[in-house]
Amino acid sequence: MNQVLEETGWTTVCTIGDIVPEAGVCALVDGEQVAVFRVGGELYAIDNVDPCSGAAVLSRGLVGSLGERVVVASPIHKQHFDLRTGECLETPRHAVRTWRVRRQGDGVQVGRGGA
Numbered sequence: 001m002n003q004v005l006e007e008t009g010w011t012t013v014c015t016i017g018d019i020v021p022e023a024g025v026c027a028l029v030d031g032e033q034v035a036v037f038r039v040g041g042e043l044y045a046i047d048n049v050d051p052c053s054g055a056a057v058l059s060r061g062l063v064g065s066l067g068e069r070v071v072v073a074s075p076i077h078k079q080h081f082d083l084r085t086g087e088c089l090e091t092p093r094h095a096v097r098t099w100r101v102r103r104q105g106d107g108v109q110v111g112r113g114g115a
Contacts, residue, residue, distance in 0.1 A: 010102070010109040019043075019108065024072065026059040029110045034099050035059035036108060037083055039070050044083035045099035045110050050074045052094050 013027035019038040026048050027034045033048035035058040048056045053076040061072040061081075066089065071080040080089040081096055088094040100111030 009112045010100075010104075011111075012104070012107045012109050014108050015106045016103055016108055017106065022063050024059040024061070024063065026056070027110060029099070030112065033059075034110050035061075035072070036101060036110065037063060037072065039063055039083065042070075043101045043103060043108060044070065045101035046072075046081060046083060046086050047096040047099075049096070050076055050079070051088070051096060052077050052079055052091070058096070 011029045013036060014025060019025050019036060021038055024035050024037040027036055033056050034045050035048040037044045046058060048058050050057055055076055057075050058072055061075050063072050065071060066080060070083045072083060073080050079091065082089065086096040086098045102109050
């Protein structure tokens with residue numbers, strides 16, 4: 001479904017219905033894997049590759065919260081990544097990049113550049 005809107009820098013990656021609430025999906029944007037999450041009515045996007053293991057698995061991690069932070073736990077070593085900032089709570093040097101994400105009608109779009 002990836003429809004690139006060159007003039008705006010946004011790529012339509014799926015419909016909102018493709019993302020189960022409180023879960024994530026993987027999308028390919030400009031040749032890079034992006035994990036897109038739908039949590040509590042909000043959308044978040046981070047790199048899909050777990051920097052601790054090198055595996056492209058973050059979109060399949062468990063979503064939850066630690067205090068005020070919305071996080072995903074990597075399925076490999078269970079590190080928690082803040083979905084707003086990309087910070088790894090256990091090992092800050094292993095942060096992941098965040099992506100801009102928005103809903104346009106029923107479409108979910110990921111934008112180039114950090115959130």
